[in-house]
Amino acid sequence: MTVPNKRAPASLVIVIAVQSICAAFYVADAVFDGVDGGWANLIHGEMVFEAIASLALMAAVVIETRLLMDLLRREAHLERQVTAATGAFHDVIEEHFHLWALTPSEQDVAQFTIKGMSISEIAVLRGSAEGTVKSHLNAIYRKAGVTGRGGLLSLLIEDLLGVPLLERSGADTL
Structure with missing residues (x-):
């Protein structure tokens, strides 16, 4: 920012x-x-x-x-x-973390991932091995039902917007 x-x-x-x-x-x-x-x-x-x-x-x-x-x-x-959007995005993230039943370590890794940090940067910040971070990321993606970082961000942003992007784009063409 x-x-x-x-x-x-x-x-x-x-x-x-x-x-x-x-x-x-x-x-x-x-x-x-x-x-x-x-x-x-x-x-x-x-x-x-x-x-x-x-x-x-x-x-x-x-x-x-x-x-x-x-x-x-x-x-x-x-x-x-x-400020309002930041608070709303934080609330959406916290709600999803709770729904996905992420562990505290997975929540940390997920937040760093959402902020755009690389696996090696997350490992250094957390004081853990890159393999551990990759393991946490795989668990996060599995629990969220996505295949990667882009899917994770899309899911959070869609929820923040309130209407899934596919539904909104289909409604616009009618």
């Missing part, structure tokens, strides 16, 4: 803050020019351009702030969904 870049929102906040300061400077400059030179002079030449630029910069700050808030809300929502 990747770790989200927590500096990205901070960078955007800094950019928005700098833009806000610039916008405040341009607005203050226009106000001071109006006070010093008279408001009638503001509609001539570069003053119109400065006013339009100030308004555009302020609009950009507002838009960027709204977009940042939307992105942060979406990130929080996605994190909640991932």
Whole structure:
């Protein structure tokens, strides 16, 4: 699982803050020019351009702030969904382990297998021989009624989705 870049929102906040300061400077400059030179002079030449630029910069700050808030809300929502899915997948795995009556050693090996580890990696992590891991895997596959790692993962994912993939694909063609 990747770790989200927590500096990205901070960078955007800094950019928005700098833009806000610039916008405040341009607005203050226009106000001071109006006070010093008279408001009638503001509609001539570069003053119109400065006013339009100030308004555009302020609009950009507002838009960027709204977009940042939307992105942060979406990130929080996605994190909640991932947490829920992770919990659901864990529950599905635990339920299957119980139904298959896996021993604690078989459960460990099954979890490492589901995580994608090789037989040699599992053996090193468990401090056992590769033959022992292979023996556990054969027992797991037999109890689960599958022929290998792919079948094991498919079985768990199908159960997580709630509808077997074959049934769903057949319903789509009707």
